[in-house]
Amino acid sequence: MNEQLNDEGRTVRIIGAGPTGALLAILLQRRRYTVELYESRPDPRAGAAESGRSINLALADRGIHALQMAGVFPDIERLLLPMRGRLIHHLDGGTSLQPYGQRPNELIYSISRQELNKALLDVAARQPGVTVHFEHRFEGAEFDEGTALIRDLRRDRLLSIPMQPLLAADGAGSRVRRRMSLLHLIDADETDLEHGYKELSIPADAAGRHRMAHDALHIWPRGNYMLIALPNEDGSFTATLFLAKRGGMSFDSLTEAATIEEFLARSFPDACALMPNRVAEFQSHPVGFLGTVSASPWAHEGMAALIGDSAHAIVPFHGQGMNCCFEDCMEFDACMSRHTSWEGVFAEFGAIRKPDTDAIAAMALDNYLEMRERVADPKFQLQQSLSLELERRFPQRFIPRYSMVMFHHEIPYRTALERGAIQAELLAELTADPVTTLAQVDFERAEREIRSRLAPLP
């Protein structure tokens, strides 16, 4: 191992105090850096909830593991609501539960974005040496001079701060990334999905209780669009409708109250009964954009580096964006132990992390089809059951891809993608017509194929 970065006491500047920036500040402070965190929004601990962002998120093993390693999980744990599986709402009103995993700890958790951010900021702000400057917006950077321009929005003053190093945790629409790209210091690409999202609410009942099973992620898969709902602590659910932005059946075309009502009532009859404000919310809530960000490299010399969504925002269909960002922070921290220069830290971080973030970006896109379409398909359901059965029989070699991503932080995303592709082929072969039930699967063949195609996991 190389000598460690020996510039303790130096100041590190972070743009963005979302989940990535806040966790990074905590980790840097533990390494005795002085941290200056610049956040364009007001302090969320003092005011109303931000609008236009998803209200709750799914936290899974990778995120939890990172929070545990960083010593902040005890501050977060009280906010978690466990979800055991997907509860599918069929068009005829019937429901079916697809468990996420098969072990008691194979759960994912719903957590309020706002409360999580507040808890992380509380931990960060109480560390000596961490200063959070709210209402301070990054506006530009002069890389020749090594300075960044920050506007103090309360006093309308422009501040010039040194970079060396500056960590850009300013999210999917990162201005730091756009500036670096504009100056040709990096190549960056933002691919918008043709679908957007809108949030609707399912309030608690009169006694403050959840009006559907609170320990599941609810999905109404409808082919080209879908509705999902995650539970909140106060007995409500936040529902998110994913739909094409333009075209025949789209957010653009659904503008009249009567058409919106007809669409919702036809597509999600049981959910409609629980959403008294559906049409008003549909008309007043913004359409959120979804997309994938890709950048290369993630850094310019030892001066500035992208981290979290600013480097690799992904579509939300695997519920992994923030989990991945927390994993980034831990990888970044590990790189700091191995290098004597920021340039070295940045270079290694990008080299080891990008193959994994590319892999989760691909799997997140793939999961959209799975959630809105395949979950309702009997063949897919058979393959899901078979996956769990094969994992029971051959746990060292076969773990469903979803489980590798959600419950196995020790398995890198890239490995989940590679093994997942082999497993998908195998599942298709083993469930090819005329097989329609688990009892008809040829398990001797399954064992032979698994042993020849899938090496044991370490």
Ligand SMILES: Cc1cc2nc3c(=O)[nH]c(=O)nc-3n(C[C@H](O)[C@H](O)[C@H](O)COP(=O)(O)OP(=O)(O)OC[C@H]3O[C@@H](n4cnc5c(N)ncnc54)[C@H](O)[C@@H]3O)c2cc1C
């Ligand atoms: C609909 C939806 C659902 C999602 N669901 C999940 C889920 O279930 N599970 C999951 O793990 N992930 C989910 N994600 C992804 C998750 O929200 C992101 O991966 C995560 O928030 C990224 O954290 P971040 O800190 O890198 O960026 P952000 O959360 O975007 O934070 C960036 C911060 O930088 C600040 N900022 C921006 N520009 C500037 C500037 N110029 N100057 C100063 N500050 C600035 C912003 O105000 C913000 O506070 C979802 C995303 C969406 C859109």
